[in-house]
Amino acid sequence: MGYHYVNGARIDGKLDVAHPEVLLFASKPGGGHRLTGVEYIVIDADQSLATSGDRPVLAGHPFDGPMPGHFPGMPVHYDLHVWAWADNPAGSFATWNPAITCP
Numbered sequence: 374m375g376y377h378y379v380n381g382a383r384i385d386g387k388l389d390v391a392h393p394e395v396l397l398f399a400s401k402p403g404g405g406h407r408l409t410g411v412e413y414i415v416i417d418a419d420q421s422l423a424t425s426g427d428r429p430v431l432a433g434h435p436f437d438g439p440m441p442g443h444f445p446g447m448p449v450h451y452d453l454h455v456w457a458w459a460d461n462p463a464g465s466f467a468t469w470n471p472a473i474t475c476p
Contacts, residue, residue: 437453
């Protein structure tokens with residue numbers, strides 16, 4: 374997936390396409406990073422892994438989840454990766470991009 378830069382203040386339960394919660398980067402040859410995509414995170418309304426009635430959809434693509442938080446204190450949520458600046462053989466909305474590696 375590359376490097377994730379999370380703006381925790383944007384993890385507020387709302388989907389705002391113009392303001393993703395996470396920016397995804399990959400290493401550039403010779404150093405530095407390049408933007409490869411974004412990740413949208415929407416908090417699950419009832420915080421139950423057993424229900425998904427509030428699953429968000431973006432451009433016809435349903436979000437993954439609900440899933441537990443990825444770190445302590447992170448709520449049950451849905452997420453969707455969008456590989457807008459990197460080709461992804463698995464598809465622009467796939468969770469993993471096999472073309473991205475991190476040293």
